[in-house]
Structure formats: structure tokens, C-alpha cells
Amino acid sequence: MSSAIALRTIAVKEIRRFVRIWPQTLLPPAITTALYFLIFGKLIGSRIGMIHGISYMDYIVPGIILMSVISHSYANVVSSFYSTKFQHNIEELLVSPVPNWVILAGYIIGGIARGLLVGTVVTLISLLFSKIAVQHLTLSLLVAVLTATLFSLAGFINAVFADSFDDISIIPNFVLTPLSYLGGVFYTVEMLPDVWQSISLANPILYMVNTFRYGLCGVTDVDIHVGLAMTCGFIIVLTLFSLLLLHKGVGIKN
Numbered sequence: 001m002s003s004a005i006a007l008r009t010i011a012v013k014e015i016r017r018f019v020r021i022w023p024q025t026l027l028p029p030a031i032t033t034a035l036y037f038l039i040f041g042k043l044i045g046s047r048i049g050m051i052h053g054i055s056y057m058d059y060i061v062p063g064i065i066l067m068s069v070i071s072h073s074y075a076n077v078v079s080s081f082y083s084t085k086f087q088h089n090i091e092e093l094l095v096s097p098v099p100n101w102v103i104l105a106g107y108i109i110g111g112i113a114r115g116l117l118v119g120t121v122v123t124l125i126s127l128l129f130s131k132i133a134v135q136h137l138t139l140s141l142l143v144a145v146l147t148a149t150l151f152s153l154a155g156f157i158n159a160v161f162a163d164s165f166d167d168i169s170i171i172p173n174f175v176l177t178p179l180s181y182l183g184g185v186f187y188t189v190e191m192l193p194d195v196w197q198s199i200s201l202a203n204p205i206l207y208m209v210n211t212f213r214y215g216l217c218g219v220t221d222v223d224i225h226v227g228l229a230m231t232c233g234f235i236i237v238l239t240l241f242s243l244l245l246l247h248k249g250v251g252i253k254n
Contacts (some may be wrong), residue, residue: 002097002100006102007105007106007109010103010107010109014080018110018114025114025118037060037128037129037130040211041056041130042057054217054219060185062213062215062216063183065144066209067209068115068145069116069119069144070148070151070208071177073152074111074154074171074172075153076114076115076155077110078158079159085252086165095250101117103246108149108153111151112148112149115152116144134216135216136185136214136215137215138215139214139224143215146231153239158171160242160245160246162251186215188221200223204230204234207222207231213223
């Protein structure tokens with residue numbers, strides 16, 4: 001019972017944290033999404049035409065939604081947990097009889113909630129520009145939740161190792177953003193030369209985006225079973241690694 005109360009307390013705190021500052025957490029992605037659709041969908045899309053039998057506008061919608069889920073689920077956990085470390089509030093959790101998995105789950109739930117909420121906002125904005133008949137709703141929701149979970153865990157690990165506020169912006173700026181843009185959000189890998197196709201297939205975000213695209217539009221460049229297996233595998237590895245870091249107190253007890 002005490003673990004359930006602790007989990008609910010941490011999760012509610014994390015959700016209230018980003019809801020309270022919604023002009024900073026929810027409004028910017030809405031504006032950015034509208035710009036994506038205006039620039040890429042309307043201007044560039046009219047020149048590209050159809051991809052895999054659907055309009056370019058419809059083709060980029062899943063990638064833009066999932067890109068928002070990735071960036072905001074990651075950002076929520078990395079900023080929140082590092083702030084807890086920086087303000088030394090983490091010490092209160094460490095001395096309390098709260099299991100490590102509860103601490104981890106509380107922050108991850110907050111990251112998932114923000115990622116999915118931003119994804120919902122982006123989806124609503126996309127309806128102003130596109131009309132997508134969802135092909136596989138259950139698969140789409142599953143991929144969104146799994147992706148938000150994965151990048152929430154990645155944000156937690158980044159926060160554990162971060163020693164300054166600069167450290168929590170390095171991965172999003174120099175790793176996540178390039179991988180997202182090169183993950184088939186705005187194009188199909190078939191458009192690329194053979195060498196770049198091979199390189200793109202090493203990008204895990206490509207598999208997540210295409211699996212999500214298959215759920216919404218019914219088209220994909222990769223095997224969706226590989227995408228699901230890869231995402232679940234990463235979640236298991238990062239969860240175990242995060243629990244190990246908490247157990248050893250890496251970046252927390254020193």
C-alpha cells in the first residue's frame with residue numbers, strides 16, 4: 001500500500017509539474033507542428049505528390065506526431081530528475097522507505113503522460129491539414145506508449161549522469177534531433193541512395209516511426225515486428241540499467 005501511495009504521489013507531482021506550465025510545455029509543439037505542415041506539407045508536399053499511394057501530407061503526419069512524443073517524453077524526465085538532483089530533493093526520496101522501482105516508475109509515468117499529451121495536441125493540429133483514416137488503432141496506441149516509455153527511460157539515464165544543465169541538452173540537440181530527422185519522418189528510405197538506405201536502417205527511430213506510420217496509414221518501409229521487438233528490447237535494457245544506477249547511487253549519492 002505504501003509503495004502505491006508513493007508511486008501515485010511522484011506521478012501526480014510530475015504530471016502537475018508540466019500541466020502547470022502548459023504555455024511552455026504544450027503550446028510550443030502546437031505552433032511548431034503547424035509550421036511543419038505549412039512548410040513541408042503544403043509547400044514541399046505539393047511538389048512531391050504521392051508516396052506509397054497516400055498524399056505527402058498524410059505520409060508525414062505519423063512521423064511528426066511520434067517525433068513530438070519522443071522529444072517531450074525525454075525532456076520531461078531529464079529536466080525534472082536533474083532538477084531534483086540539483087536542488088538536493090532526491091535525498092528525501094533516498095532516505096525514505098521507497099523502493100527504487102517506485103522512484104523510477106513515478107518519473108517515467110510523468111514522461112509518458114507529457115509525451116502522450118503533446119502527441120494528442122499534435123494529432124489535433126494535424127487534423128486541420130490532413131484526414132487520416134486510422135488503419136490499426138491498437139497498434140498506433142501501443143507504439144506511442146512504448147516510444148514514450150523508451151525515451152522517458154533514456155531521459156532518466158541522461159539526468160543521472162548529468163553534472164550540469166548543459167549536460168541535459170547535449171543528447172537532445174546532438175543525438176535525438178538528428179536521429180529523428182533522419183528517421184524517415186519527412187521521407188521514405190526508398191528515396192535515398194543505396195548507401196544512405198543502409199545507414200538509415202541502423203537508426204532505431206526509423207523503425208518506431210514506420211511502425212507507427214503503419215498503424216495510422218497502413219504503409220511502412222520496414223518490418224513492423226522488428227520495430228516492436230527492438231523497442232521492447234531497448235525498454236527492458238534501459239529499465240534494468242536505470243534500476244542498477246539507482247541501486248548503486250551513481251550520480252546521486254556522491
